[in-house]
Amino acid sequence: MRLIIREDADTAAEYIAEYIIERINTFAPTTERPFILGLPTGSSPVPIYRSLVTAYQMGRISFRHVITFNMDEYVGLPRDHPESYYTFMHTNLFNHVDIDPDNINILNGNAPDLQEECTMYEAKIQKYGGIHLFLGGVGSDGHIAFNEPGSSLSSRTRLKSLAYETMLANARFFNGDMGLVPRMALTVGVQTIMNAKEVVIIATGASKALAIQSAIEGGVNHMCTLSCLQLHPCSLVVVDQDATMELKVKTVAYFRGVERTIQKSAKTRRPLVQTNGIHAEPVEAETDELSPDSMSSRIQIPQSFPVRSATISYGST
Numbered sequence: 001m002r003l004i005i006r007e008d009a010d011t012a013a014e015y016i017a018e019y020i021i022e023r024i025n026t027f028a029p030t031t032e033r034p035f036i037l038g039l040p041t042g043s044s045p046v047p048i049y050r051s052l053v054t055a056y057q058m059g060r061i062s063f064r065h066v067i068t069f070n071m072d073e074y075v076g077l078p079r080d081h082p083e084s085y086y087t088f089m090h091t092n093l094f095n096h097v098d099i100d101p102d103n104i105n106i107l108n109g110n111a112p113d114l115q116e117e118c119t120m121y122e123a124k125i126q127k128y129g130g131i132h133l134f135l136g137g138v139g140s141d142g143h144i145a146f147n148e149p150g151s152s153l154s155s156r157t158r159l160k161s162l163a164y165e166t167m168l169a170n171a172r173f174f175n176g177d178m179g180l181v182p183r184m185a186l187t188v189g190v191q192t193i194m195n196a197k198e199v200v201i202i203a204t205g206a207s208k209a210l211a212i213q214s215a216i217e218g219g220v221n222h223m224c225t226l227s228c229l230q231l232h233p234c235s236l237v238v239v240d241q242d243a244t245m246e247l248k249v250k251t252v253a254y255f256r257g258v259e260r261t262i263q264k265s266a267k268t269r270r271p272l273v274q275t276n277g278i279h280a281e282p283v284e285a286e287t288d289e290l291s292p293d294s295m296s297s298r299i300q301i302p303q304s305f306p307v308r309s310a311t312i313s314y315g316s317t
């Protein structure tokens, strides 16, 4: 897992938007070979979508050959309800870019047979050969998609009851009225996300700090389903400063050091090596140039340190 820390929510979102643009453009999707993108809702991804729309308007990215799969949808909320995830995605992204409506996949929380709906969703993802990049948010309790604490780490798309903490957090979208928040949702499973070739997570604000601490410094645990990414070969978590508040200074210093190493390697650009199908950057000894305001300036980083995972540019172990 790689951790990227940015000053605030906007710069964290900007980092991810550029990352997605780079991935799609490098992939150069076509009708026969589309890029399969997993997408989240929630407030954290909104600035990412804003940046993607701007990039589209500037001609830097096209969604013509991108097929999307959303993470989740409330059960029982009409599709055109202002707070349905169908409405959210169209308002924030789909209505403003050149995506083919046939390429948009969002679970139908009003399907007559919800189990069948979930089974078909999984099958459709499989039909396309899996998801290339799954973008996600995280709940304050560490859930990924709607895989609430206690979810099976081998779960697939299914019906879930929402945790009280999630309903409380989402009440802000329903005039603060808990009674209006749907109690159930359809959601991709932990394993559905784990099967993506790459997973990128946005987590911003102090309310995500405990979840980030648990997912990064704790063990793999079903009470914080985001922690499953420790087992993913190519995952990236992008946070703002506030979301790092519960992390150890040493943890923050380590991940900042990893990023500097990658940036330096990119400048010197020795030929790329291939590791398990993932592009890896050449290894550089870290001779650290710490900015005085950096937390890591208080920590001595060795002249050379093991950079096995630190050097993979396409996420890392």
Ligand SMILES: O=P(O)(O)OC[C@H]1O[C@](O)(CO)[C@@H](O)[C@@H]1O
Pocket: 040, 041, 042, 043, 044, 045, 071, 072, 136, 137, 138, 139, 140, 143, 144, 145, 146
């Ligand atoms: O970004 P926010 O508003 O904190 O919401 C994040 C939440 O939204 C969701 O994306 C809902 O699908 C969850 O994965 C996550 O809990």
